[in-house]
Amino acid sequence: xxxxxxxxxxxxxxxxxxxxxxxxxxxxxxxxxxxxxxxxxxxxxxxxxxxxxxxxxxxxxxxxxxxxxxxxxxxxxxxxxxxxxxxxxxxxxxxxxxxxxxxxxxxxxxxxxxxxxxxxxxxxxxxxxxxxxxxxxxxxxxxxxxxxxxxxxxxxxxxxxxxxxxxxxxxxxxxxxxxxxxxxxxxxxxxxxxxxxxxxxxxxxxxxxxxxxxxxxxxxxxxxxxxxxxxxxxxxxxxxxxxxx
Amino acid sequence: xxxxxxxxxxxxxxxxxxxxxxxxxxxxxxxxxxxxxxxxxxxxxxxxxxxxxxxxxxxxxxxxxxxxxxxxxxxxxxxxxxxxxxxxxxxxxxxxxxxxxxxxxxxxxxxxxxxxxxxxxxxxxxxxxxxxxxxxxxxxxxxxxxxxxxxxxxxxxxxxxxxxxxxxxxxxxxxxxxxxxxxxxxxxxxxxxxxxxxxxxxxxxxxxxxxxxxxxxxxxxxxxx
Ligand SMILES: Nc1ncnc2c1ncn2[C@@H]1O[C@H](COP(=O)(O)OP(=O)(O)OP(=O)(O)O)[C@@H](O)[C@H]1O
Ligand SMILES: [Mg+2]
Numbered sequence: 001x002x003x004x005x006x007x008x009x010x011x012x013x014x015x016x017x018x019x020x021x022x023x024x025x026x027x028x029x030x031x032x033x034x035x036x037x038x039x040x041x042x043x044x045x046x047x048x049x050x051x052x053x054x055x056x057x058x059x060x061x062x063x064x065x066x067x068x069x070x071x072x073x074x075x076x077x078x079x080x081x082x083x084x085x086x087x088x089x090x091x092x093x094x095x096x097x098x099x100x101x102x103x104x105x106x107x108x109x110x111x112x113x114x115x116x117x118x119x120x121x122x123x124x125x126x127x128x129x130x131x132x133x134x135x136x137x138x139x140x141x142x143x144x145x146x147x148x149x150x151x152x153x154x155x156x157x158x159x160x161x162x163x164x165x166x167x168x169x170x171x172x173x174x175x176x177x178x179x180x181x182x183x184x185x186x187x188x189x190x191x192x193x194x195x196x197x198x199x200x201x202x203x204x205x206x207x208x209x210x211x212x213x214x215x216x217x218x219x220x221x222x223x224x225x226x227x228x229x230x231x232x233x234x235x236x237x238x239x240x241x242x243x244x245x
Numbered sequence: 246x247x248x249x250x251x252x253x254x255x256x257x258x259x260x261x262x263x264x265x266x267x268x269x270x271x272x273x274x275x276x277x278x279x280x281x282x283x284x285x286x287x288x289x290x291x292x293x294x295x296x297x298x299x300x301x302x303x304x305x306x307x308x309x310x311x312x313x314x315x316x317x318x319x320x321x322x323x324x325x326x327x328x329x330x331x332x333x334x335x336x337x338x339x340x341x342x343x344x345x346x347x348x349x350x351x352x353x354x355x356x357x358x359x360x361x362x363x364x365x366x367x368x369x370x371x372x373x374x375x376x377x378x379x380x381x382x383x384x385x386x387x388x389x390x391x392x393x394x395x396x397x398x399x400x401x402x403x404x405x406x407x408x409x410x411x412x413x414x415x416x417x418x419x420x421x422x423x424x425x426x427x428x429x430x431x432x433x434x435x436x437x438x439x440x441x442x443x444x445x446x447x448x449x450x451x452x453x454x455x456x457x458x459x460x461x462x463x464x465x466x467x468x469x470x
């Protein structure tokens with residue numbers, strides 16, 4: 001049984017349908033990447049998984065149980081399992097780094113503050129940010145904020161981490177520090193679904209690549225296969241452009 | 246002008262003026278705090294509430310902000326007894342000022358609600374926060390920081406202009422005390438000169454306090470003047 005199964009999912013913004021039957025699976029401990037042209041619906045897929053954009057048809061299953069996004073309790077349970085980090089750093093601007101990470105575990109989960117703070121410091125160390133625990137977001141670089149956002153997402157101990165172009169708003173020299181943090185998570189066996197334009201990185205960390213275009217999955221396969229021998233014209237065309245630069 | 250100022254009477258009754266100033270400060274702080282809670286509720290409803298509630302809030306805001314505070318307090322003090330509701334003059338001032346401040350603060354705080362970054366709210370949402378938690382941990386600190394100067398200004402308005410309305414229904418705040426005392430010995434000019442200075446001092450103390458609170462609690466670098 002796959003850890004996460006997306007079955008024929010449709011989604012729309014108002015009247016505009018942007019996902020027309022998305023399907024793919026993620027196994028436990030696997031890193032799966034969504035790639036494709038701008039506007040193909042990659043972010044929307046991640047948003048539907050955490051219930052920010054409603055699923056209009058199809059289903060999402062975690063460990064074989066389908067999530068009913070209309071039920072508040074099921075939604076909460078789904079958000080316990082999956083945590084998302086967005087492209088735009090969205091740290092809480094009015095709290096320091098440590099509080100950003102500890103807020104949800106203490107206030108939403110009602111866990112003991114000291115215990116949570118200890119864990120938070122470990123997570124900050126994991127993403128290389130322990131020396132900035134007392135800093136506020138506006139005192140950090142984009143890359144540093146993004147690493148804190150990853151630590152914050154991990155603080156709720158999700159089973160699956162969703163990462164939406166976490167490096168695309170960053171200066172090139174900051175990209176690597178974030179990618180290193182993700183590499184470390186991958187080595188620790190974290191299940192991840194990531195959207196990225198860093199093709200070399202995608203090839204390196206993913207066990208599976210899902211190529212999307214215009215709200216549909218066009219091809220799915222191992223990175224080497226998808227990048228080097230795409231079957232569809234659309235994928236060949238896209239990788240021809242992005243890999244040549 | 247050959248008026249001779251005689252401040253002796255004023256100094257002799259200075260204790261009473263100090264008491265009045267203390268009451269003014271209390272009324273101002275109370276009305277502002279309660280008004281802020283009302284305004285927070287109003288702004289939350291205007292931003293996230295269903296339309297019938299939004300409509301009610303609009304009605305409240307339009308009604309209050311387009312009538313003089315004096316009339317509102319008259320209504321509470323002289324009007325409500327006709328319906329069998331009798332409140333003391335101090336209660337009328339407190340309730341009147343709270344309702345008045347609440348309406349203005351609904352509008353002021355609404356601007357703060359609208360300027361919260363959507364991404365921060367989504368982050369709160371996906372971290373599992375309830376609507377109340379999102380308001381408490383994301384919206385309120387954001388508002389406090391981003392429109393702190395507007396809030397501080399409004400507090401001064403309540404403190405100086407709002408509370409003095411109490412004088413007309415016999416509440417002995419600073420203006421009321423000055424009126425009481427000067428009717429006894431006709432030293433109007435002296436009393437009003439002194440309380441003018443006292444209002445300035447009160448405002449200064451309040452601004453200083455607000456600046457310190459802002460700096461300490463919300464990292465606001467507020468100017469004091
Ligand atoms: N809030 C929104 N309201 C209306 N339409 C939207 C909204 N967000 C996205 N869309 C539309 O949905 C489609 C898919 O957008 P999405 O953001 O999922 O694409 P993407 O693959 O993540 O693109 P990118 O690589 O540029 O981030 C696009 O056509 C976009 O214009
Ligand atoms: Mg996107």
